[in-house]
Amino acid sequence: MAHQVAGYSAMAKTYHWIVAILVFIMVPMGLVMTDLGPGALQNTLYFYHKSIGILLFLLVVLRLLQHWITPAPPPPASLSPALRIVSRSVHGLLYLVLIVNPILGWIGLSLYGAPIPFFGLFDLPSLVPQDRPNAEGILDFHATVGVVFAWLIVLHVLGAFYHWLIAKDGIIERMTTAPYQKPKN
Template identity: 50%
Template structure:
């Protein structure tokens, strides 16, 4: 069996910062649209918008880094359907992490609300106030968010499969950076 190559420390750090951001931003988005108006809702809107901006920037940096330092290839021993699903899911996540913040920015501009990024600066509106446009774009933003949640579940399920069931070292490519499959293969039986 071919041993999986690992991601660089930089790629792993960016991945886990992105994961932490997404796993806090998405629940904040769900809660903010399902609670009544008030201070908590306003705080959640500000947090959600701020994280969207931060995640857009981090994703852009991650893709530029990946252009310079390509991702290690998946082991050729993986079935083609697993490699295809992994690459498709990852591509979808990148796409949504770039597109959805822009859709949210346009929708929020059309709604007429400011986008304060952690109270450090305010993004300028990029379209005039237009309630009908805002409603359409927020619906699209929500649909992309749901699609992202599905892709995240697939991504996590695949990672857990490789860690707990296949135990093929693919999971460790993005966690410890160690190649446990190669270490296991080189360890003599009985030790």
């Protein structure tokens, strides 16, 4: 059955899909680079992991500002209260990780004394004085949050497939083809 739903703004959709593509590059890269031995490939993956992490952080901050200016459309009436809670929780945790984990990486690398390049254009300044013994704990926590993030992505994608293929309730169109509708105050 076709459902008429209000979509997100074109800008919100653009941010969503750019962030999604970068995340689908970033997460596997982060998982692989830590298992490689030292060498050119590992160094290249670390370089791009840091650069993409900075870019993701900036895009998510812009997305949150844009969300404040252009609020999300109202959820469809067909969405059950339980699914609304699950949806809000998963989305909230995704945003939290997309903000917190790059900062953890930045702090960890600052403690380690490693450069934090942005695609070779410039390096981010160190946030804290070098302290290698504490760097390991922060970077381990950064990696753990990355694994949690991967599971949140799995939940998000499974939810999208559920709405698209099983419920067929129009939810997937909110982030694809449905026109934007500003929420009523």
